[in-house]
Amino acid sequence: MEHNYLYLNIAEAIASQIRSGVLREGDKLPSVRMLCAEHEISMNTAKRVYLELETQALIESKPQSGYFVSNLYYDEIPLPQVSSPILLANNKEPKEIIRKVYSNMGNRDITLFSYSTLYDDFLPLAKMKKEIVAASRAMVHGGVEYDSVQGNINLRRMIAQRSITWGGSLKEDDIITTNGSMSAISLCMLALGKPGDTIAIESPCYPGIFQLAIDLGFKVIELPTDPVTGIKIDALREAVDHIDMCLLISNYNTPLGSCMPDENKKEIVELLDKHDIPLIEDDVYGDMYFGTQRPKCCKAFDKTGNVLCCSSVSKTLAPGYRVGWVSPGKYKNKIMHQKLVHLISTPPLMQEAVASFMKSGNYDKHLRKLRKDIYSNYQKYLNTIITSFPLGTKVNRPQGGLSLWIEFDPRVDAMDLYDLAIAEKISIAPGRMFTVQEQFQNSIRLCIGLPWSAEVEYKLKRVGELSKQLLHNE
Amino acid sequence: MEHNYLYLNIAEAIASQIRSGVLREGDKLPSVRMLCAEHEISMNTAKRVYLELETQALIESKPQSGYFVSNLYYDEIPLPQVSSPILLANNKEPKEIIRKVYSNMGNRDITLFSYSTLYDDFLPLAKMKKEIVAASRAMVHGGVEYDSVQGNINLRRMIAQRSITWGGSLKEDDIITTNGSMSAISLCMLALGKPGDTIAIESPCYPGIFQLAIDLGFKVIELPTDPVTGIKIDALREAVDHIDMCLLISNYNTPLGSCMPDENKKEIVELLDKHDIPLIEDDVYGDMYFGTQRPKCCKAFDKTGNVLCCSSVSKTLAPGYRVGWVSPGKYKNKIMHQKLVHLISTPPLMQEAVASFMKSGNYDKHLRKLRKDIYSNYQKYLNTIITSFPLGTKVNRPQGGLSLWIEFDPRVDAMDLYDLAIAEKISIAPGRMFTVQEQFQNSIRLCIGLPWSAEVEYKLKRVGELSKQLLHNE
Numbered sequence: 029m030e031h032n033y034l035y036l037n038i039a040e041a042i043a044s045q046i047r048s049g050v051l052r053e054g055d056k057l058p059s060v061r062m063l064c065a066e067h068e069i070s071m072n073t074a075k076r077v078y079l080e081l082e083t084q085a086l087i088e089s090k091p092q093s094g095y096f097v098s099n100l101y102y103d104e105i106p107l108p109q110v111s112s113p114i115l116l117a118n119n120k121e122p123k124e125i126i127r128k129v130y131s132n133m134g135n136r137d138i139t140l141f142s143y144s145t146l147y148d149d150f151l152p153l154a155k156m157k158k159e160i161v162a163a164s165r166a167m168v169h170g171g172v173e174y175d176s177v178q179g180n181i182n183l184r185r186m187i188a189q190r191s192i193t194w195g196g197s198l199k200e201d202d203i204i205t206t207n208g209s210m211s212a213i214s215l216c217m218l219a220l221g222k223p224g225d226t227i228a229i230e231s232p233c234y235p236g237i238f239q240l241a242i243d244l245g246f247k248v249i250e251l252p253t254d255p256v257t258g259i260k261i262d263a264l265r266e267a268v269d270h271i272d273m274c275l276l277i278s279n280y281n282t283p284l285g286s287c288m289p290d291e292n293k294k295e296i297v298e299l300l301d302k303h304d305i306p307l308i309e310d311d312v313y314g315d316m317y318f319g320t321q322r323p324k325c326c327k328a329f330d331k332t333g334n335v336l337c338c339s340s341v342s343k344t345l346a347p348g349y350r351v352g353w354v355s356p357g358k359y360k361n362k363i364m365h366q367k368l369v370h371l372i373s374t375p376p377l378m379q380e381a382v383a384s385f386m387k388s389g390n391y392d393k394h395l396r397k398l399r400k401d402i403y404s405n406y407q408k409y410l411n412t413i414i415t416s417f418p419l420g421t422k423v424n425r426p427q428g429g430l431s432l433w434i435e436f437d438p439r440v441d442a443m444d445l446y447d448l449a450i451a452e453k454i455s456i457a458p459g460r461m462f463t464v465q466e467q468f469q470n471s472i473r474l475c476i477g478l479p480w481s482a483e484v485e486y487k488l489k490r491v492g493e494l495s496k497q498l499l500h501n502e
Numbered sequence: 503m504e505h506n507y508l509y510l511n512i513a514e515a516i517a518s519q520i521r522s523g524v525l526r527e528g529d530k531l532p533s534v535r536m537l538c539a540e541h542e543i544s545m546n547t548a549k550r551v552y553l554e555l556e557t558q559a560l561i562e563s564k565p566q567s568g569y570f571v572s573n574l575y576y577d578e579i580p581l582p583q584v585s586s587p588i589l590l591a592n593n594k595e596p597k598e599i600i601r602k603v604y605s606n607m608g609n610r611d612i613t614l615f616s617y618s619t620l621y622d623d624f625l626p627l628a629k630m631k632k633e634i635v636a637a638s639r640a641m642v643h644g645g646v647e648y649d650s651v652q653g654n655i656n657l658r659r660m661i662a663q664r665s666i667t668w669g670g671s672l673k674e675d676d677i678i679t680t681n682g683s684m685s686a687i688s689l690c691m692l693a694l695g696k697p698g699d700t701i702a703i704e705s706p707c708y709p710g711i712f713q714l715a716i717d718l719g720f721k722v723i724e725l726p727t728d729p730v731t732g733i734k735i736d737a738l739r740e741a742v743d744h745i746d747m748c749l750l751i752s753n754y755n756t757p758l759g760s761c762m763p764d765e766n767k768k769e770i771v772e773l774l775d776k777h778d779i780p781l782i783e784d785d786v787y788g789d790m791y792f793g794t795q796r797p798k799c800c801k802a803f804d805k806t807g808n809v810l811c812c813s814s815v816s817k818t819l820a821p822g823y824r825v826g827w828v829s830p831g832k833y834k835n836k837i838m839h840q841k842l843v844h845l846i847s848t849p850p851l852m853q854e855a856v857a858s859f860m861k862s863g864n865y866d867k868h869l870r871k872l873r874k875d876i877y878s879n880y881q882k883y884l885n886t887i888i889t890s891f892p893l894g895t896k897v898n899r900p901q902g903g904l905s906l907w908i909e910f911d912p913r914v915d916a917m918d919l920y921d922l923a924i925a926e927k928i929s930i931a932p933g934r935m936f937t938v939q940e941q942f943q944n945s946i947r948l949c950i951g952l953p954w955s956a957e958v959e960y961k962l963k964r965v966g967e968l969s970k971q972l973l974h975n976e
Contacts, residue, residue, distance in 0.1 A: 130651075130842070133648070133650065133651070134647075134648065134650055145647075145648065147647075151643075151646050151647070153643055153644050153646050154644075156644060156646050157638045157639065157644040157646075160634060160635075160638045160644075160645075160851065161634075161635050161638065164631045164634045164635065165631065169625075169627055169822070170627050170628075170630060170631040170634070171634075171822050171823070172625050172627050172630050172631075172819075172820045172821070172822050172823065173608075173619075173621075173625070173821055173822050174607070174608065174619065174821045174822055175822055176607065176608055177604075177607070207681055207845055207848070207849075208845070208846060210843075210844070210845065210846050211844065211845055211846075214843070214844040214845070218717070222697070222719070223696070223697055223719075236842075236843060236846070239842075239843045240843040240844065243692070243839075243840070243843055245696070245697075345646075346646045347646070347647055347648045348643070348645050348646050348647050348648055348649055348847070348849060348850050348851070349645070349646065349849055349851075350845070350846075350847070350848060350849045365717075366717070368604075368710075368713075369684075369688070369710060369713045369714045369717055370684070370685065370688040370714065370844075371681055371682070371684065371685055371688070371824070372682060372684050372685075372710070372824075373822070373824070374681070374824060375681075375822060375823055375824045375849060375852055376822050377634065377822070377823075377852070378849055378851070
């Protein structure tokens, strides 16, 4: 428990009982007076506990009766299927769909459920402006002169310090800064692979990853992936003799929302190390957990330096700053060389601003609030989907991150749904975007980065209604 | 003539007569009184004219006698040879030398003649800090949210406006922003080439370029290059059937300092277009001319969109901002795709700050002063080299940019000179760094980005003395 306030601690304890099923739908909660007695707290504090849980949509008050666990429906809704891609290299890139969907990036006339990014109040815009001003004053040359190739020392120090939160023990020298996480992944692929090499990825997978791989001439093998526990280890074990590298979004991946259990991480790290296959790990969502504990990284189980762990602040703090990094293990010299030849260095000013925000404790404070807000957002999105989408719709239940993965009845074509939705200025991401094979035609990714509002609620319900329309037209 | 002040116009006219040889060493200049009469100006203005020329080290005053053209020696010193590389693909990368030289990047305990960058007072540090603060306030989301893939619209607008200075007529939509010029070149090479392709470059060449090419699996052909007029067209014509792309630093290239005449640019653009070979042009030094006229770009002669013109503000304004761009002509979609998959986008804040600095007219003001200062710096470096380096040393006479290319007697080994110099905390760049063949063993690049000072003068003289020492030991 890391909340600063007593009422939040108590609220979290109750929330965790609801999440784990100890408290169930319709259960009556203690009265405010009883809560005071139980926890030896004031009436005011007790009221704040329930207010907090109401905000999270976990409980609701009934006049004259008290507080009850909300009707969450969660357990009644099936999870999407474990994916079953063809286990052969496949390069059917969904270029046209990606082009279509990405053409609306940044267009705020449209309700953007399609991009895995935070908007508006979720980002601490004013605070970051102050950090930039302070950084430009604090730095000897105001960030105008070249940075070292390895990157800003203050940022590397903070990343190293924070590695303890995911089970790591990095030193500042173990880190190279980059222009965001995709830039880190790009440097890793450039350093480790050559055309004709084969890379194993999750299925479905973030399209930026397979686009990059295909562009570099790699063959791409998608492996079966579970919406709860991530990539299937057996499938990876069978593929291991045919691949040259592996890339995993280990925690709350997009679009599937899966998070690999510790034992899976450990097993995969050992398996790949044994076969001398480098593992590129993307951990951009690891800090966005809904529960009380941050998940570990694969890197935490890396004894030989075979894991290259990439991350950034693009999902949690400032996408536009392009501040990311990689802990490249034994591949450090190769990555340094790639950074030098492709980028020379990265802008020191944004790195200094992020480092200072971390050092002051404000980043952790921001993350605490963000996690709570995103979780509450998630519940509102999920409840609306459950109540407004057609019966039989399957939804993932991520424990963090920004991605809902929705599997419709096979008769709903996600591209048709995309066309209907975009005509109403709603953007969703069709499932075919996330694979180089013919699959996920009836799935979509729906991101929860837009803060809840009447407008968002209305548009989300419209997606449900449009999918019903497609189902009935059939 | 673009100076705002009358005295500068007159000083420039006299300077140009000295540079062109109309006025020669020891020639007496008109008295201050005569200058007043000739130009119908005040005594004060006339005095400022001569003060200006003295600052540029072009003239000197002798007590009781008046003003005389300085002892410049320029015409007595021979130019370095036109290079004659082997005309076959060659990949003898000088990795160890590059690693050695670059390991001191940013180390200010050392006098850094080795890097082609500006230091200290040459960069408008305070003004750029203000621009950053203003930009973070002016932008709707303070630069915290993702930029569009193509890049900041205000910057693209300014680059388009400024294209008129080099003979272009770009529109904002013709430009894609990047993380500096090397990032632009990297995106071009990734978009246009595949392993096994052959790229033609100048010889000697900036090492970042051939390192990148070799890393991407390209074959590298160096072509003979003239220290005044750049790459030899005949050699390019003979190579044209064996190459897949060509890269040229057209204006004041590094390390050679050559600047291609307009007619050469036109001919090469037409030649490459005819053979459907894309030309990547690097124009980072084009704004740093010593004379009165900015040289054109190859892009100015491009009628078919076959030239990809890359540039940045890294050499003139703010290396650390990593603000660059490319005008990719007909290859725009390919470059946009590469930017998306490798970088997603670039930080909007630095771009906005640079755009605002350009829009206010402050960039042009800065460039005017910078050109004058660099030219004056160049003359001081050159005079010292001419007076302190061994007889028979050959030096280029660049008309802009930051690079002196010095060719010693063949008995002087530049690596030995490097070792002697670095022991005295002086860093120079050995010629072998700039080629993938065995050549330039007795050449060095010496950059003029450190403002002149007693310390710089002393260290520069030491390089001369150390080279004499090597010559006499022989």
